[in-house]
Structures are given as structure tokens and as C-alpha cells.
Amino acid sequence: MTLSPSEIALQVSDLEVSFVDSDGSLEVLDKISFSIARNAFVCIVGPSGGGKSTLLRAVAGLIQPKGGKVLFPGGSEGKALTGLVFQKPNLLPWRTLRDNISLPLEIDHRPDAEISSLTQEMIHLVGLEGFEKAYPHDLSGGMAQRVAIARCLVQDPEILLLDEPFGQLDALTRERMGDELLRIWNERRKTVLMVTHSISEAIFLADRVLVLTCRPARLIMDLPITLPRPRTDAMRYLPEFIEAARLLHEQLKGSNLPVC
Amino acid sequence: MNETPFSAIKIGFWQRLSRNRLLLLLLSLLLFLLIWQVLVIVLNLPGFILPSPAEVGKKFIDVFRTGLLWRHFSATLGEILLGLLFGISAATLLGYALSKSPLAERLLSPFLVGSQSIPMAAVAPLLVIWFGPGLLSKVLICSLTVFFPVLVNTLVGLRDVSPDLREVMRSLRATPAQTLRHLEIPAALPVFLGGLRVGASLSVIGAIVGELVASDRGLGFLINVGRGQYDTALVFVAVICLVVLAASLYGLVLLLENKVLSWQTWRKEV
Ligand SMILES: Nc1ncnc2c1ncn2[C@@H]1O[C@H](COP(=O)(O)OP(=O)(O)O)[C@@H](O)[C@H]1O
Ligand SMILES: [Mg+2]
Numbered sequence: 001m002t003l004s005p006s007e008i009a010l011q012v013s014d015l016e017v018s019f020v021d022s023d024g025s026l027e028v029l030d031k032i033s034f035s036i037a038r039n040a041f042v043c044i045v046g047p048s049g050g051g052k053s054t055l056l057r058a059v060a061g062l063i064q065p066k067g068g069k070v071l072f073p074g075g076s077e078g079k080a081l082t083g084l085v086f087q088k089p090n091l092l093p094w095r096t097l098r099d100n101i102s103l104p105l106e107i108d109h110r111p112d113a114e115i116s117s118l119t120q121e122m123i124h125l126v127g128l129e130g131f132e133k134a135y136p137h138d139l140s141g142g143m144a145q146r147v148a149i150a151r152c153l154v155q156d157p158e159i160l161l162l163d164e165p166f167g168q169l170d171a172l173t174r175e176r177m178g179d180e181l182l183r184i185w186n187e188r189r190k191t192v193l194m195v196t197h198s199i200s201e202a203i204f205l206a207d208r209v210l211v212l213t214c215r216p217a218r219l220i221m222d223l224p225i226t227l228p229r230p231r232t233d234a235m236r237y238l239p240e241f242i243e244a245a246r247l248l249h250e251q252l253k254g255s256n257l258p259v260c
Numbered sequence: 261m262n263e264t265p266f267s268a269i270k271i272g273f274w275q276r277l278s279r280n281r282l283l284l285l286l287l288s289l290l291l292f293l294l295i296w297q298v299l300v301i302v303l304n305l306p307g308f309i310l311p312s313p314a315e316v317g318k319k320f321i322d323v324f325r326t327g328l329l330w331r332h333f334s335a336t337l338g339e340i341l342l343g344l345l346f347g348i349s350a351a352t353l354l355g356y357a358l359s360k361s362p363l364a365e366r367l368l369s370p371f372l373v374g375s376q377s378i379p380m381a382a383v384a385p386l387l388v389i390w391f392g393p394g395l396l397s398k399v400l401i402c403s404l405t406v407f408f409p410v411l412v413n414t415l416v417g418l419r420d421v422s423p424d425l426r427e428v429m430r431s432l433r434a435t436p437a438q439t440l441r442h443l444e445i446p447a448a449l450p451v452f453l454g455g456l457r458v459g460a461s462l463s464v465i466g467a468i469v470g471e472l473v474a475s476d477r478g479l480g481f482l483i484n485v486g487r488g489q490y491d492t493a494l495v496f497v498a499v500i501c502l503v504v505l506a507a508s509l510y511g512l513v514l515l516l517e518n519k520v521l522s523w524q525t526w527r528k529e530v
Pocket of ligand 1: 019026028046047048049050051052053054055215
């Protein structure tokens with residue numbers, strides 16, 4: 001499957017990242033290459049401490065790579081290209097829920113009227129009406145993470161980078177948030193690159209699942225998920241789903257332990 | 261059922277009293293003055309050793325009427341406010357600059373830590389020698405007293421800003437000025453205000469020490485005059501004014517803290 005440049009949202013080629021500190025250098029990413037089609041939903045799985053967060057931060061431009069390139073071939077000028085949702089909500093504790101979501105717009109110097117209407121729209125989208133004036137320490141983990149997602153979406157980035165966004169949630173909330181994410185993705189047509197440690201979550205959400213190895217992380221598998229959309233809970237029991245889970249599980253076990 | 265037990269009313273009264281903090285403060289003040297007055301009468305102390313509250317009160321009204329008190333009070337207040345203005349500005353600017361340059365911070369931090377232990381009372385005479393007995397030396401002493409706690413707390417506050425939140429600002433492509441406004445200032449404010457609270461009350465001491473060394477006006481000067489003339493009541497008046505001044509400054513910072521840090525609801529609960 002070859003894509004023309006205009007259909008590619010993100011192209012990562014031979015990406016190498018290493019951290020240097022007093023006792024030497026730590027190689028984290030080892031020549032990672034992949035590209036993602038516009039509007040695709042791609043999940044990354046891999047062992048903990050392997051370099052998944054590092055990969056996302058390099059794509060977001062927060063880390064200077066040692067080698068290789070991160071390209072956005074079809075990116076339109078002047079728009080937020082990437083929006084990153086961190087592993088933790090990382091909300092500003094002195095700002096209310098509403099003001100946390102409007103922060104990117106304030107930084108972007110948008111007019112007040114636009115800020116308030118876009119913010120309100122996001123609050124509605126993530127289902128947090130009525131909590132606008134709450135402070136982060138009054139929110140549950142799931143609510144805080146939804147605020148973080150809204151803060152990212154409000155910039156209307158072309159590519160959403162999600163780092164284990166549901167990591168701290170219980171299983172049921174997690175599934176519901178997954179459904180909501182799919183709904184948002186469907187409504188807003190975005191390219192999503194999401195890290196998760198749950199194989200079934202990856203299969204349920206994604207068009208493709210990438211498997212990374214332990215540090216230094218290499219890409220060892222690129223598995224297309226051909227389940228039709230919209231995805232439903234019943235699909236979790238289809239042979240296709242189970243076969244994908246088996247394949248991913250084998251790769252992860254072969255790549256080493258679930259922890260580096 | 262329709263008769264109210266007497267004890268219930270009594271408990272209600274004491275409970276209401278213990279909740280009214282202003283009333284309690286006034287009561288304890290009154291008690292203090294009473295004991296003081298009784299002590300002076302019983303021990304038959306002469307006025308130049310321990311004047312009675314009544315004498316101090318009379319003195320206060322005297323010097324207030326003649327405008328003497330206001331002249332000296334305003335002189336000291338002016339020195340303190342100017343000192344605070346310069347000291348806080350310099351400390352905040354230098355603190356921000358140092359927080360951006362780890363090397364400079366490491367070079368300077370031994371001096372900063374050391375400076376915390378310099379007694380201002382020992383430095384004040386030097387400053388008076390160098391800068392004369394006028395306004396300048398007092399303003400400098402005040403500035404220096406408030407400078408170090410504010411500088412150190414600005415540095416600590418900025419250094420402790422969460423790296424995760426810094427990364428959020430970077431991922432939102434915020435400029436340094438926007439990071440300062442939206443992240444660094446609100447994050448460092450609690451620690452900064454803590455330094456300001458200490459510095460502001462210390463600056464009152466700074467001004468007085470400077471005036472005691474050499475001056476021709478101010479509450480410190482008034483204390484010197486009272487001492488020289490065995491007018492102990494005058495010394496008391498000046499000291500009480502100083503206490504009120506220091507407490508008001510402290511209270512002002514506290515008020516500011518409660519206003520800007522209202523998002524920290526635990527502050528209200530305490
Ligand atoms: N800023 C950093 N400086 C030094 N080492 C880091 C830094 N960030 C991550 N690492 C190291 O890189 C490795 C990969 O981390 P990370 O990308 O967070 O893994 P994952 O998200 O897959 O759990 C870990 O060993 C971690 O200690
Ligand atoms: Mg991670």
C-alpha cells in the first residue's frame with residue numbers, strides 16, 4: 001500500500017533519540033520509520049519504559065531527535081499541526097475547568113467571543129457541562145483526563161497525539177472514554193496516533209497497530225485492523241479480533257517482558 | 261419542652277463569644293491594659309520606668325494633636341514604602357534572571373544563602389556612614405532587608421515550577437512571556453508571597469534600625485528623643501505605632517495572598 005504525499009498526515013523516517021546524562025547516553029529510539037494516512041487511527045503498543053512516550057514527544061517537537069526526520073507532508077499552513085495529550089492530565093491547578101480548556105486559545109491570541117464559544121463547544125463535546133467553574137483538584141481522574149483531551153482538541157490540531165490517555169481509569173470508564181474518542185474522531189475527522197498498553201483497546205480503536213520493542217525501541221510489527229466501523233462491543237468476540245489479539249500478544253511476549 | 265434550660269443559654273453565649281474573633285481580640289487587649297495599669301499602681305513605678313496606659317494614651321493624644329506623630333510616622337512609612345518598592349522590584353527581576361541561568365544561580369547561591377544570616381542591625385551603621393543620615397540610607401536598609409527573602413523565594417518558586425506543566429506550555433507553543441504569565445507567575449506566587457510576608461515585616465525593623473543609628477526624623481528618631489528626655493511614654497507611643505505598622509504590612513500581604521490564591525481552597529479551610 002503506497003500513499004501519495006497529499007494523503008500522508010505524518011511521516012517518521014529513521015527516527016533516533018537518545019538521552020545524554022552524566023553516566024553516558026541512553027539510546028531510546030532506534031531508527032523508527034512509519035507513515036500514517038490522513039484521518040487514520042493508529043495505536044502503538046509496547047513494553048513500559050520502552051520509549052513510546054519519547055516517540056510521541058519527538059513527533060510533537062518537544063525533543064530534538066539525534067537522527068531521522070518527522071515530516072507532515074500534507075500539513076496546511078498556519079494551523080496547529082500536532083496536539084499532545086500527556087500521560088497525566090497536567091492541568092493548571094489555579095485555573096478552572098473552563099479556563100484550562102481555553103488556555104491554548106488565549107496563547108493563540110484569539111478574540112474573546114471565539115474563545116468562549118469554542119471552549120463551550122469543547123465542554124459539551126467531552127460532556128462536562130455544569131463543571132465549568134470547578135478547579136482541577138475537585139475533578140475525578142476521568143474528568144481531569146477529559147479536560148486534558150478537550151484542551152488538546154480546542155486547538156483543532158490536524159494530528160492528535162495521545163499518550164495512554166486512559167491509563168489511570170477503571171476498565172468501564174476506560175471503555176466509555178474509548179467510545180467517546182471514536183465518536184469525536186468520527187465527528188472531527190482527525191489523524192490519531194495513540195499509545196496504549198491495552199492490546200484489546202488498541203484493536204478496538206485502531207485502523208493499524210504498531211508494536212515497539214524494548215529499549216532501544218524498534219518497530220517490529222505493523223498490523224492492519226480490518227474490522228468494519230462503527231465498532232461495536234460485539235466485535236470484541238469476533239475471530240478476527242481474537243486473532244489480532246493473539247498476534248499482538250505473541251509479538252509483545254517475544255519482544256521481551258511487558259516491562260523493560 | 262417550652263422552657264429553655266439556663267445552661268443552654270450560657271453555652272450559647274460562650275460559643276458565640278469564642279467565634280467572634282474581633283471581640284476576643286479586643287477583650288484580651290483590654291485585659292492586658294488592665295493588668296498593666298494595676299501593676300503600675302501596685303508597684304508604684306515612676307513614669308520614666310514604666311508609664312501607665314493612661315499616661316501613654318495621653319501622650320498619644322498630645323503628639324497626635326500637635327502633628328508631631330504624623331510627621332515622624334509618615335517619614336518612616338515613606339522610607340519603608342520606597343524601600344519595599346526598590347527591594348521587591350530588584351529582587352523579583354534578579355530572581356527571574358537567575359532562574360533562567362543555572363550557572364549564574366550556582367555561582368551566586370552561596371552568597372544568597374550567606375546573606376540571609378547577615379544581621380541588618382550590623383550593616384545599618386555602615387550604610388549610614390556611606391550614604392549619610394538622610395532618606396537614602398534608610399531606603400537602602402529597607403530595600404536590603406526585603407531584597408534577600410524575596411529574591412530567594414522568587415528563585416525557589418520559579419525553580420519548583422513543575423517540568424510537566426512547562427512541557428504543556430511548550431506543546432502549546434507558548435512564548436517565554438506567555439509561559440511567564442500563564443505558568444511561572446501563578447505557580448511561583450505562593451512561595452513568592454511567603455517571602456514578601458517575611459520581608460515586609462522585617463523591613464520595618466530595617467527602617468527603625470537605620471533611624472536609631474542616625475536621623476532627624478522618623479519613629480526611630482522619636483524613640484531616641486524620648487529616651488534622651490526620659491519621656492518613656494513617648495517611646496511607648498512610637499513603639500506601638502511601629503507594631504501597628506508592621507502588623508498592617510503583614511496583614512496586607514496576607515490579604516493579597518488570600519485574594520490571589522483563592523483557588524487553593526485548603527487555605528480557607530485551615
Ligand atoms: N527526559 C529524559 N531524560 C532521560 N531519560 C529519559 C527521559 N525521558 C525518558 N527517558 C528514559 O527513556 C526510556 C523510555 O521512556 P518512555 O518513552 O517514557 O517509555 P514508555 O512511555 O514506553 O513507558 C525510559 O528508560 C526513560 O527512563
Ligand atoms: Mg509512557
